[in-house]
Amino acid sequence: MTAMAPAFDLVGLVVADMGKSLAFYRRLGLDIPATADTEPHVEVTLPGGLRLAWDTIETIRSFDTWTPPTGDPRISLAFRCAGPEEVDQTYADLVDAGHEGHRPPWDAFWGQRYAVVHDPDGNGVDLFAPLTPAT
Incomplete structure (x- = not known):
């Protein structure tokens, strides 16, 4: 059996305010429905197939310990x-x-x-x- 390499598929962002974050990315042309503003997890498929996702802090903390990064953006x-x-x-x-x-x-x-x-x-x-x- 031939081993397959994992495929890069998604970039995930943790957000403090889903509505504010999605509004920012809509200004950059991403097609995100307004109904998504109150969802705990949102994702869109970009041209080429890569997905971009947003999760609220509460969503991430529901399955992992998470603390906001400090310093410059990572x-x-x-x-x-x-x-x-x-x-x-x-x-x-x-x-x-x-x-x-x-x-x-x-x-x-x-x-x-x-x-x-x-x-x-x-x-x-x-x-x-x-x-x-x-x-």
Whole structure:
């Protein structure tokens, strides 16, 4: 019998307030029904099949001991934007909506327009786009 390697399938986030967290990710274009705001566990399947899930602290504590991490975010999710202008616009939209801007948009030496915001639970969310269109 041939052994199969595990398949990377899901990224899970622990959230203090499901509604606030889902509202943040909806602003980034994720299709999450409004009815999910009061659920203890929510997941969506992203293009390509990877799933992103959110669990309330209470849900996680129902089966495991969990304490919030301290210090800098331990995870960062990156969202590709259509172009440099969309990086700037998305960053401004999130900050104007009251979310913490960590690094305002800049032209990174690796050839991308880049910015970092924090979601409501302090996770890093990177916004990026190539500085020049792909050829």
